[in-house]
Amino acid sequence: MHLLHAEPRSSLYYRYEVFDPWLPSQHAGPQSHRVVVAGAGPIGLVTALALAHQGVACVLVESERQVCEGSRAIVFTRRSMEILQQVGVADQVSASGLPWRFGNSFYRGQRVFRMEAPHDPDDRFFPMINLQQQFLEEYLVDAVRQHPLIDLRWGNRVTAVVQDAKGASLEVDTPEGPYTLQADWLVAADGARSPIRSLMDLKLEGASYEGRFVIADIRIDLPLPTERLAYFDPDWNPGNTILMHREPHGIWRVDYQLPPGEDPEDALKPASLKARIDAQMAMIGHAGVPWEMDWCSVYAARALTLPDYVHGRVLFVGDAAHLLPIFGVRGANTGFQDAQGLAWRLALVVKGTSPESLLNTYSSERVAAAREIIDEAGKSTRFMTPPTRGFRLLRDAVLSLSLTEDFVRPLYHWRTSRPHEYTHSPINCTDDDxxxxxxxxxxxxxxxxxxxxxxxxxxxxxxxxxxxxxxxxxxxxxxxxxxxxxxxxxxxxxxxxxxxxxxxxxxxxxxxxxxxxxxxxxxxxxxxxxxxxxxxxxxxxxxxxxxxxxxxxxxxxxxxxxxxxx
CATH class of the missing domain: 3.40.30.120 (Glutaredoxin)
Incomplete structure (x- = not known):
């Protein structure tokens, strides 16, 4: 029996709502559906909405009963906003978020690089906008609940998957016990730890980096602009990197790298958090400014992907399909492109217009995109968190030279997430102009x-x-x-x-x-x-x-x- 803590999560700025669980005893009738989407995070919600806009009904199951704990993904790109516009929530994000286009890198108290993302009058959206993930999920959930083709089931956890050539049979646990759910197609959008990926014994390929970061959201009044701030090799955290982002509602995200070997549980103890955040505030000239902790976690940089996102009748999107480093705002932004790329193909297949083989082009396009992102993210990650002595020597040489030499400063560029161009896709026309x-x-x-x-x-x-x-x-x-x-x-x-x-x-x-x-x-x-x-x-x-x-x-x-x- 799937029992969940029913109390709203705590937050300094966000009021959580606990949704009633979907219980099988309250819904008589056959449990057989064309599409089931597992996971009501941002990617699963966008997938369900995109399918519904294509006229395809789906069941959306979510093991939790409230939106995500903590701000998590906070930076959304212009392309993500265009996708969110397509599913109907971009206006809410624009009204609530903080747009920006500049990023700054500092070393020894000196700004050594300033990134400017392109923006012109033809662009409806800014290059980036900051908004805590809880708000985005709230807007998406509201849109889902208003759409008659989406059946959102809170408190439903997939515990087993068995598939054949015609579909997948899911065992789904609820607060009153399990039931069986039949699906012609299952979309696994169940996140980085993807239970469905584990149930199917599928392995991610790529690299996991040693560097770990504490992610801390604090409420503090800082007279700083909405721009990305990166600090390299500060005195209080030698050899490591600190990132800062402004969020709505008076919240700042502070990410700081941990020394090698430090236990993550020790790093999240109140005394450790206070000492390091106080040191960061002092370094940027705001010592003694009062702050409150809202949420914190520990993050490890990983650059991994499944080699194929289509496994019979199970289709993978978002973090269930790939794990990407945060540097360059790649995680959710890449997942939105997965959802958009899958939904239209799956709709054509479900309606009988296209053969199932069309889904293979989704996999080939998005795996190629993930591998390109991993290659670029790897460069950023190796600069932010040098994995070997050789990389550290190279990074430290860049840091030192950047104080006086302009030619090395572009090496600080963090290679912002961008939409993949499917130049070699098999569905491109071969005899056009x-x-x-x-x-x-x-x-x-x-x-x-x-x-x-x-x-x-x-x-x-x-x-x-x-x-x-x-x-x-x-x-x-x-x-x-x-x-x-x-x-x-x-x-x-x-x-x-x-x-x-x-x-x-x-x-x-x-x-x-x-x-x-x-x-x-x-x-x-x-x-x-x-x-x-x-x-x-x-x-x-x-x-x-x-x-x-x-x-x-x-x-x-x-x-x-x-x-x-x-």
């Missing part, structure tokens, strides 16, 4: 947002379907293109047609964007009427043409949906 474009997003790239008006951007007009951006000076789409579009829709492929024209509606399009000034054309490298971009439901580019015709559109959509030869 990608190489003929001299600007704009290419094969596999995420979309380039474009400001269309005072509070109007291109991505505001994209939803959970394929999107055909057709650039035209005409007042109607050619008849053969309209026929091809109807045929593909009849085959079950969701497609939204957006004409980019001169202001008047374009017949045959679902919507016409006024581009009389040509700015959208310029950003997408379009030089002549009749050009087009095909965006996947996760908004990545899978084809672009200098001039589109019906045959090429059919081929590109069939390929992207895994229907070649069907």
């Amino acid at each position: 990608n190489t003929s474009f001299h600007a704009g997003p290419g094969h596999g790239a995420p979309p380039r947002n474009v400001q269309l008006g005072p509070d109007d951007h291109l991505l505001d007009h994209l939803d959970h379907q394929f999107a055909l951006l057709w650039f035209t000076d005409a007042n109607a789409m050619p008849a053969d293109l309209q026929v091809a579009i109807r045929e593909m829709r009849d085959r079950g492929i969701p497609l939204r047609v957006i004409a980019v024209g001169r202001g008047a509606p374009v017949s045959g399009a679902d919507e016409t964007l006024n581009n009389a000034a040509g700015h959208l054309r310029d950003r997408y490298g379009v030089t002549a009427s009749g050009a087009a971009y095909l965006l996947r439901p996760d908004h990545h580019v899978c084809a672009r043409w200098t001039r589109l015709d019906a045959t090429r559109l059919r081929a590109a959509l069939s390929n992207a949906a895994g229907l070649q030869g069907a």
Whole structure:
């Protein structure tokens, strides 16, 4: 019997709500469903919402009865905000969070590097925004509870998984005992310690680094901007690194590296926490400023991934699929891209439009993304926490030279998380005009947002379907293109047609964007009427043409949906 502590968690700034558990005795009827998502953290919640927006119902099971303990993930990137916009919670995050774009590195009291993330008027969102994970989970839970296609079950823990070619049988424990849940597909979004991954005896590949960090959230009034602050080799923590971030509600995140061999339990004792945080405040010129501890934990840097995210009828996303170092805000931000990339494919498979083999392209794309991130994160991690004497000598040389030499300072760059470009994805079109474009997003790239008006951007007009951006000076789409579009829709492929024209509606399009000034054309490298971009439901580019015709559109959509030869 799965019994949970029912008292709300304590926090200086967040009021926890304890949700009633879902009990099998209160819900008669067969427990057989097309999709079950295990884990109602940010990634599981986004996965469930993305599926629901595709018209696919799911059961979302969560072993806890309240949102996460502590702030945990606090930095969300522009691309994550675009994904959160797609599932309907970006406005709440923007209203509550603290946007920022600068990062600073300090050594011996001197700022030796200042990172500036790019930002221009075409961007709806800032490069980064800080918000505690509890608030994000609250917004997502509210959206889930309002959606009729999602059945959220608190206090339900998956304890066994048995699968065959047709689905998975789950043993689920509750406060009144277990029940069996049948699923055609199981999405494992159950976090870093993933019980489902353990039940299936799957092993992560990669590296675990020796460096450990204490993560402490404190309430304190500091007159400092919302920027990333990194301190290297301070006197009070020699050879190690300290990070600081401002959070909403008067909270500051302080991450400090522990000396080798220190016991994590000892590091979390009140006396140890107080001595080190006091030393950090003194070092930055704020000795004696009163502070209160809200939450703390110990973190170990790991760069690991499953070699495959598809295991029969079980699909892995987020930390269940990979564990990434915090340096560069990669964890949740990478998981959101997993959720978005999986949901549209799984929806096509569940609806019978696409074959199950389409899911393999999810795995190949996201495993490649994880490996790229691990490679970049490894560089940052080795600089932040040198794993060997040789790396430490190199890092210390950079620190010393950076006091006087500009050329070494870019080595402090922390390689911020960025969306992966699926340049070599098998669902990219093989016979389009990608190489003929001299600007704009290419094969596999995420979309380039474009400001269309005072509070109007291109991505505001994209939803959970394929999107055909057709650039035209005409007042109607050619008849053969309209026929091809109807045929593909009849085959079950969701497609939204957006004409980019001169202001008047374009017949045959679902919507016409006024581009009389040509700015959208310029950003997408379009030089002549009749050009087009095909965006996947996760908004990545899978084809672009200098001039589109019906045959090429059919081929590109069939390929992207895994229907070649069907």
